[in-house]
Amino acid sequence: MPDLMGVSTYASVFLTMALINGIxxxxxxxxxxxxxxxxxxxxxxxxxxxxxxxxxxxxxxxGRFGGFGLPIALGLVGAxxxxxxxxALIGAITLRLRSDYLAITTFGVGVAVxxxxxxxxxxxxxxxxxxxxxxxxxxxxxRPLSFGMANLALVGVLVVAxxxxxxxxxxxxxxxxxxxxxxxxxxxxxxxxxxxxxxxQAFALGGAIMGLAGxxxxxxxxxxxxxxxxxxxxxxxxxxxxVGGSGNNMGALLGAGLVSxxxxxxxxxxxxxxxxxxxxxxxxxxxxxxxxxLAATIVLRPRGLIGERLIVSKHLGELxxxxxxxxxx
Amino acid sequence: xxxxxxxxxxxxxxxIALGAAGVTLTYSILRFANFAHGEFISWGCYLTLLISGPIxxxxxxxxxxxxxxxxxxxxxxxAVLAMGLTGLLAVALDAILFKPLRDRGAxxxxxxxxxxxxxxxxxxxxxxxxxxxAYFSRDLQIAIRVTPGVRVTPDQIALMGITxxxxxxxxxxxxxTGIGRALRAVGENPALARVAGIDVARVIRLTWLLGGALAxxxxxxxxxxxxxxxTMGAELVLPLFAAAILGGVGSVPGALIGGLIVGIAEAAxxxxxxSQWRAAVAFLVLIGVLLIRPTGILGRAE
Numbered sequence: 001m002p003d004l005m006g007v008s009t010y011a012s013v014f015l016t017m018a019l020i021n022g023i024x025x026x027x028x029x030x031x032x033x034x035x036x037x038x039x040x041x042x043x044x045x046x047x048x049x050x051x052x053x054x055x056x057x058x059x060x061x062x063g064r065f066g067g068f069g070l071p072i073a074l075g076l077v078g079a080x081x082x083x084x085x086x087x088a089l090i091g092a093i094t095l096r097l098r099s100d101y102l103a104i105t106t107f108g109v110g111v112a113v114x115x116x117x118x119x120x121x122x123x124x125x126x127x128x129x130x131x132x133x134x135x136x137x138x139x140x141x142x143r144p145l146s147f148g149m150a151n152l153a154l155v156g157v158l159v160v161a162x163x164x165x166x167x168x169x170x171x172x173x174x175x176x177x178x179x180x181x182x183x184x185x186x187x188x189x190x191x192x193x194x195x196x197x198x199x200x201q202a203f204a205l206g207g208a209i210m211g212l213a214g215x216x217x218x219x220x221x222x223x224x225x226x227x228x229x230x231x232x233x234x235x236x237x238x239x240x241x242x243v244g245g246s247g248n249n250m251g252a253l254l255g256a257g258l259v260s261x262x263x264x265x266x267x268x269x270x271x272x273x274x275x276x277x278x279x280x281x282x283x284x285x286x287x288x289x290x291x292x293x294l295a296a297t298i299v300l301r302p303r304g305l306i307g308e309r310l311i312v313s314k315h316l317g318e319l320x321x322x323x324x325x326x327x328x329x
Numbered sequence: 330x331x332x333x334x335x336x337x338x339x340x341x342x343x344x345i346a347l348g349a350a351g352v353t354l355t356y357s358i359l360r361f362a363n364f365a366h367g368e369f370i371s372w373g374c375y376l377t378l379l380i381s382g383p384i385x386x387x388x389x390x391x392x393x394x395x396x397x398x399x400x401x402x403x404x405x406x407x408a409v410l411a412m413g414l415t416g417l418l419a420v421a422l423d424a425i426l427f428k429p430l431r432d433r434g435a436x437x438x439x440x441x442x443x444x445x446x447x448x449x450x451x452x453x454x455x456x457x458x459x460x461x462x463a464y465f466s467r468d469l470q471i472a473i474r475v476t477p478g479v480r481v482t483p484d485q486i487a488l489m490g491i492t493x494x495x496x497x498x499x500x501x502x503x504x505x506t507g508i509g510r511a512l513r514a515v516g517e518n519p520a521l522a523r524v525a526g527i528d529v530a531r532v533i534r535l536t537w538l539l540g541g542a543l544a545x546x547x548x549x550x551x552x553x554x555x556x557x558x559x560t561m562g563a564e565l566v567l568p569l570f571a572a573a574i575l576g577g578v579g580s581v582p583g584a585l586i587g588g589l590i591v592g593i594a595e596a597a598x599x600x601x602x603x604s605q606w607r608a609a610v611a612f613l614v615l616i617g618v619l620l621i622r623p624t625g626i627l628g629r630a631e
Binding site for chain 2: 036038040093094097099100101103104105107108109111112115118119231232235238239242280281284285286287288290291292293294295298299302
């Protein structure tokens with residue numbers, strides 16, 4: 001049955017993309033959900049990961065930097081290092097200042113990265129982006145379903161490993177300090193915890209995870225271009241986290257899945273319902289909906305679908321739930 | 330290199346300064362960075378465009394250009410009305426979005442909410458007006474030679490004059506009147522201001538009205554000088570914040586200085602490096618201020 005094959009292939013590609021967004025969402029959850037740090041330039045950090053991995057793994061191209069032909073795994077490591085280092089740099093400049101300066105600066109990172117992607121042809125390929133990025137399981141490429149499933153399995157395994165690692169971190173003394181810093185910095189400092197240090201670590205690690213998401217996107221699609229990393233990606237990732245429930249890794253993944261479904265379904269619906277010349281307006285209508293969804297969730301259901309569970313330590317179990325993260329002190 | 334970039338920069342800087350004055354006002358009084366401020370700029374400009382049509386139809390003579398300017402009284406009148414409407418838009422957004430968060434004590438979350446609101450407001454403009462650029466007037470203006478190598482149009486001179494008047498008026502309002510004292514008191518300490526008999530809710534509404542009206546003025550200027558597009562305000566957000574922080578958050582004269590500096594730096598970059606890098610200037614200014622003097626030129630340490 002070719003139809004079933006087609007649907008399964010579509011489903012595997014869709015789920016893979018949803019999981020990749022989920023990884024970026026997990027990175028944001030570490031920054032905002034656990035530590036209360038704003039990052040309004042998520043797309044910029046994802047882009048740094050995507051382009052780093054692409055430049056490290058592609059074959060050399062005339063007139064463009066990079067093309068080192070390294071293995072994909074090394075490319076992904078490079079993606080995490082580059083995005084993590086950029087996050088550490090931005091964090092070092094802004095984390096000591098008022099909390100919304102970080103938001104403004106990361107917003108600027110998003111704008112600046114987008115400019116570099118579009119204009120630095122010799123580094124990023126400009127508006128045409130980078131193509132012929134090596135893809136995992138390339139030998140299966142002529143069998144779309146197997147290819148899609150293999151990629152889905154790869155990303156799935158990475159997500160499970162990442163969630164397990166993050167859950168362990170959250171329950172560790174390190175995770176406890178992050179929440180202590182978020183809830184009451186003065187008290188955390190009184191206990192001898194260097195708040196600035198912990199914030200910087202969480203911000204850099206979250207950025208590295210976003211870089212991983214970008215690297216995976218580059219390798220699984222095989223092609224990257226500036227439009228994929230504009231401000232609407234940041235909006236989508238934020239909506240995923242807020243809708244799913246910030247402070248909760250499962251919430252981040254649930255939100256990523258749900259918002260991906262809404263986004264794709266609305267895209268299909270507007271494609272059918274509107275005439276070709278009205279498509280630009282229809283796309284704008286989707287953005288109105290996502291913006292309203294984000295704002296409405298923040299006001300009406302700040303915990304999201306499944307909010308944060310209060311965990312002091314893995315030895316104590318759960319302390320009950322029902323509290324929205326990060327009220328300003 | 331000619332000195333034309335100075336003239337271009339002062340003009341672009343004026344539009345940034347008007348927006349930055351609104352940002353610095355809401356930032357210092359309500360204590361959060363409002364990412365939707367750029368949308369007030371776009372909405373103000375589109376509202377002016379929308380209102381100027383019927384006024385022109387009602388009184389055909391109002392379309393005639395005023396003296397050497399490119400627009401008629403219908404646009405001027407529409408801009409004044411739109412300033413009020415944009416102020417009301419800001420008040421309404423506060424009532425449905427920011428006030429519930431403020432009451433809950435979740436001020437940080439308000440920044441995120443403003444980010445979502447900016448997306449929705451901008452996309453709504455695209456739905457209503459499409460993303461095709463619009464213009465107040467299609468007349469070409471002849472630039473006047475001011476000094477050798479420096480030319481400006483009559484529109485640009487008039488708009489710089491209006492900026493100076495608006496910023497001076499706002500500064501006098503804040504520093505010399507009882508209303509201004511109430512505004513500053515709420516910015517310093519809302520609880521104490523309430524104890525002293527200040528109607529805090531009214532002060533907050535006034536803050537949004539002023540911020541929205543200034544944003545509208547900035548949008549109309551940008552619409553006259555460049556063109557009218559749904560993304561015009563969103564592209565100004567980073568320059569606005571850079572100017573407000575450079576000038577010192579809470580300082581209206583600071584916003585003017587910051588806006589002019591960012592505008593001149595942008596114009597110099599266009600002339601020396603290339604127009605595609607203009608948008609990066611505000612980011613570099615921002616990073617520079619945060620590294621060297623986070624309180625800004627006229628700001629006070631907290």
